[in-house]
Amino acid sequence: MAEPSSRRERARADTLREIKQTARRVLVDRGVDGLALRAVAREMGMTAPALYRYFDSREELVESVVVDLYGELCDQLEAVRDDVEPATPGLQLMEVARAFRTWATTHHAEFGLLFGSAGERVLPDDFRDDCARPAQEAAARFGGVFAALVARVYLEQGFPVPADDELDPALQEQLTTWCAKLPVPLPLGVMSVFLSCWIRLYGMVCMEVFGHLRFALDDAGPMFEAELHSLAEILGVADAYRPPSS
């Protein structure tokens, strides 16, 4: 963006980067609520009030970490997607879903921050207007990776979707306004199927990471694969399902 930065501006940018990087490290090895301003400052040889030159509050620092994490996660998923051979959307979807689970299970604290109830301090007044805040934007990009793949599966080979008038009118309306934001026009039914799939994937990973499946399973891997297979069938790409590569 603004490349012709002065010495001072470069130093500031560096510090900002270091803060976020340190915050991530603290998050990882001290947990979500060990992510304290003072801890971050201490870790990098500063004092806590100094951080207020860079963030208005702890909340804001955390949010910026969230944004960064979404970014990294998306980069990683897109890289996985682009490495799949052959590059059919069905295969890509399977691998991206697996990569998401792998990231979630190997980044417990980060996953909790992005997808759990933590960091969901809902001040309703601030929230209604603030729907376009950066974290929501980053989350939208993330959802878009999956949505785009499902859309491509539909466009390239199709799968059964409910007709518009089979959907509840209220749902029709909401899906319509959502579809209007998409670059490519799609039947409402495609979005309802996508949402349903996304809910299953999210639910599965969330339950595993938060330990809500331990009452039944001690290793959620096989169940995840079963769900994945089932999703492949729903999307008409069952033939693209292959046992996990590793």
Add this chain to the structure above:
Amino acid sequence: MAEPSSRRERARADTLREIKQTARRVLVDRGVDGLALRAVAREMGMTAPALYRYFDSREELVESVVVDLYGELCDQLEAVRDDVEPATPGLQLMEVARAFRTWATTHHAEFGLLFGSAGERVLPDDFRDDCARPAQEAAARFGGVFAALVARVYLEQGFPVPADDELDPALQEQLTTWCAKLPVPLPLGVMSVFLSCWIRLYGMVCMEVFGHLRFALDDAGPMFEAELHSLAEILGVADAYRPPSS
């Protein structure tokens, strides 16, 4: 249990009840991380250290609140279940699922505590052995309400399930050890279908409450109903699906 309690024991039990009750009130109107020992103590005219006569740590108090909440939620769901007329498991399942969503959306803080990432302080060493801690037990009862209904649907009228040998061997094994704990022997496939349904229900409610559906829907109600309908079809009780009563 132990009814012949002395005066002192009764007083103690009363205080304990009051603490948990107050903690719940604080949780509701101050949020998950406003649930502070000192706040609870203040609210009931005590000092924080006094609470240590009743709980070893804040963690333990929170866990006991979690257990209570699971208890209340289960009571409520069971009451809903037993009020359904006619008392067919299909209809009951639909209404219990709706009641669960209603509870979740009207008890944001409590839901976050029970089903989110909060309160998931995972000290792996403590955890492995401690799988039978009370919170896990309470969660199991909760899952049991749904599992029992699905089992009854299967036993009374059946629904399509995968054969044992269609399941991944690792999954077979885990489901086998789980099934062994059930009072009634059931095919493994039933449990895999139950888990899949439970994941969808959990995922749907979780995403709604934590705001992860706002990127697409501003009212998750219709989508919830669509999912519910889909679950009814999977369980062969689509004829039991009725539009929401209210």
Add this chain to the structure above:
DNA sequence: GACTGGAAGTGAACGGTGTTAGCTAACGGC
């Protein structure tokens, strides 16, 4: 080159937190 304005960083402080230690006062069983 001296001057000046602004930015970065500091230490002290306020009010909050969980938790521990030591004290007091009341209660229950002998």
Add this chain to the structure above:
DNA sequence: GCCGTTAGCTAACACCGTTCACTTCCAGTC
């Protein structure tokens, strides 16, 4: 009536987020 147990208190420690006043140092200007 004594005496151990118990519930509650105060004081203290170490941590937290946040604010304020202060220094220090750098960039740009006369």
